[in-house]
Structures are given as structure tokens and as C-alpha cells.
Amino acid sequence: MALENTSDQWGGVSKTLHWLIVILIIVMGWLGLTMVDLPNSPHKIATYALHKSIGLTIFALVIARLAWRLYAGAPAEVAGTPRWQHTLATLMHWALYALLLVTPLSGWIVNSAAGFPLQWFGMINLPALVARDHDLHERMANVHQYLFWTMVVLAVLHAGAALYHHFIQRDATLARMLPRGWLRANDQGDT
């Protein structure tokens, strides 16, 4: 699989980062929503630590992904896509990138305002972003949760659009983000 994007396919780097981040976000949503209701115990502390470490990993992966996106660009627009759809998709993609950055950052602020130490998988100590502050902690915990649900809504719309392209418009939008051969690209002359 070519690592770089071509004019009609996402390359291996973009595909791997896209799907790895999707899987990690699903794991994080599940961990986050279940961990807050756990009774106080070492298990709860370990689950929070895991949530934070995976969240920091996502943050780093998204920075790498954005850097790669700026370096490698994107494949050409799928032929036949109306202008308004292209504009909406571009806005959606940048909104998702923004949420992918801001959601973990807000979690980092929640943790800092709570006054808890932060480590990445017990190996690297990270600094607090703000001083301990009870009110800020409460507010940012709400913001963190709100950002997560905004990402869920946008990601569902985004996935719906990808499925619409594949099944209704029958074009290559979804196929070119999946490993080659997983789906038949409907507009590549093989229908």
C-alpha cells in the first residue's frame, strides 16, 4: 500500500491514522462514560489513568495527522461531487480536526484544575496546564463532556455522508479511505 496519497486514493499513513483514531475515540467514549460512575477504588484510579493516557495518545496522533495532512495534502475531489457538498465536507473535516484537538486539551485542563498529577502510561510526567481551581474543574468537566458529544454528533453525520456517497451516489469517497479492495469503488469503471 502506498504511504502517500495519490490523486484518487488516500495513502497508507492517512488511512491508518483515520481508522486508528476512530477506534481510539470509541474506546475513550466508552471508558469516559463508564469510569465516572465507578465506586472509588484502585480500579477507578487505574481506569482514569488509562483514559488520560489514551487521550494524550490521541492528542499526539492528531497533531501527527494534521502535520501529515499539511505536508501530503488530500486526493482530488471525487468527480461529480456538487460544490455545496464539497464545501460542507471540508467544513466538517476541519470541525472534526478542531474537536479532535480541543477535546483532549479540555480533559488535560480538567485534570490540571483538579490538581491531579498527569502521566502518560506511567512513563512520562506531564505538566499542569492551569493551577488547581475547584470551579474551573467543574466547568471544564462539563465542557469536556459537551465537546465529546458534539464530536459524536458530527462524526455520525460525517459517517452518514460517507455511507450516502457509497450506497446512494455510488462513488469512490468511502472506498478510497478504506484498504484497497475492501469495497468496490463504484465510479472507477468497474460497475
Ligand code: HEM
Ligand atoms: C479525544 C480524547 C478524549 C475523549 C473522547 C474523552 C471523553 C471523555 C468522556 C466521554 C468523559 C465522561 C464525561 C462525563 O460523563 O462526565 C470523560 C471524562 C473525563 N476525561 Fe476525557 N476524553 C478525552 C481525553 C482526555 C484527556 C487527554 C484527559 C486528561 C489528560 C481526560 C480527562 C478526563 C477526566 C479527568 C474526566 C472525568 C471528568 C469528571 O470527573 O467529570 N480526557 N472524557
Ligand code: HEM
Ligand atoms: C470518530 C469518528 C471520526 C472522525 C473524528 C473522523 C474524522 C475525519 C476527518 C478529520 C477527515 C478529513 C480528512 C482530511 O481531509 O484531512 C475524515 C475523512 C473521511 N472519513 Fe472520517 N472520521 C470519523 C469516522 C468515520 C467513519 C465511521 C467513516 C465511514 C463510515 C468515515 C469515513 C471517512 C471518509 C470516507 C473520509 C474521506 C473523505 C474524502 O475523501 O473526502 N469517517 N474523517
